[in-house]
Amino acid sequence: MTSLHTMMPTLRLSVLDQSVARAGRPQDESIRHTLALAERCEALGYHRFWLSEHHSLPTIVGSAPEVLMAAVAARTSRIRIGSAGVMLPHYSPFKVAEQFRVLDALAPGRIDLGVGRAPGSDQRTARLLNPHLRSAEDFPQQVLELHAWVSGQGLPEGHAGHGIQALPMGATAPQLWMLGSSGYGAQLAAYHGMPYAFAHFISEGEGCSQALDLYRATFRPGLLPEPCATVCVWALAADTEEEAWRLFASRERARIDRNAGRFGPLLPPEEALRPYGGSERFHSEELRRKALVGSAAQVRDKLTALAAELDVGELVIITWTWDPAAQRRSYELLAREFGLG
Structure with a gap:
């Protein structure tokens, strides 16, 4: 894989944070924890810090990545800051371009503009965000308009x-990224010559290698001269393997409940434990079989093997724990194992 800058001899690590809600704790506290985590991850040597967009979802309270990005920009000086992503069908591409041009003025040359077409919510909430919600068929045109405005190229005669x-x-511009968890985003990124990020953590890796192969096989030079891909993975390291699996119970419960349409704040590990039956037990076993969880050395080896298998030089890591200190510790351990900084 070729990076946006230069080929790196070792695996590059970045961060995706969603401001997860935690049972028994105020939701606004999660936003402040995200800001503190961004500062810590910059000090640890992570390359990017990305923020997601979700709406009216009790599990995730990060609803406005562009606002959080401005706050992160004011507290950092080196780390790249990005959206993962802006759900473009909700919005005017022109307004998004203005927001990210302002962000680039605050943090010149450090802004990633990741976009996706998923609603990041249910359809009722999507309609409240935009009563005139653009259809999925409009998404490629929106991407073209966004790129023109954010890069300062302008739109052709005859366009409104x-x-x-x-x-x-300014002298710099945000870097546009295509996000996805299926072949659609891979194809669109390849067609426009954009960098591409696959949401491995959403599908537990299903379809990831196929999407990356499709992206690379159909890539045409555009925003970039050659393909650039990264993968967003869920991982958790702790001081011992036993502790890591104990902490994992919170995320495991959230995933299994989600399959049944139950959403809520992340539970402490001890409260998250309950007997699983039938299909729940099968899903639990699958989650644990695929999980990038363990001691720092174990997770390092798992991440390194995955990156080699997918032929990527960068992984974006997302970690959920009920205790923010455990989340921070996981990133600290991985930074040490990979020699970041």
């Missing part, structure tokens, strides 16, 4: 936006 500029302009 011809001659309109997204300000402020």
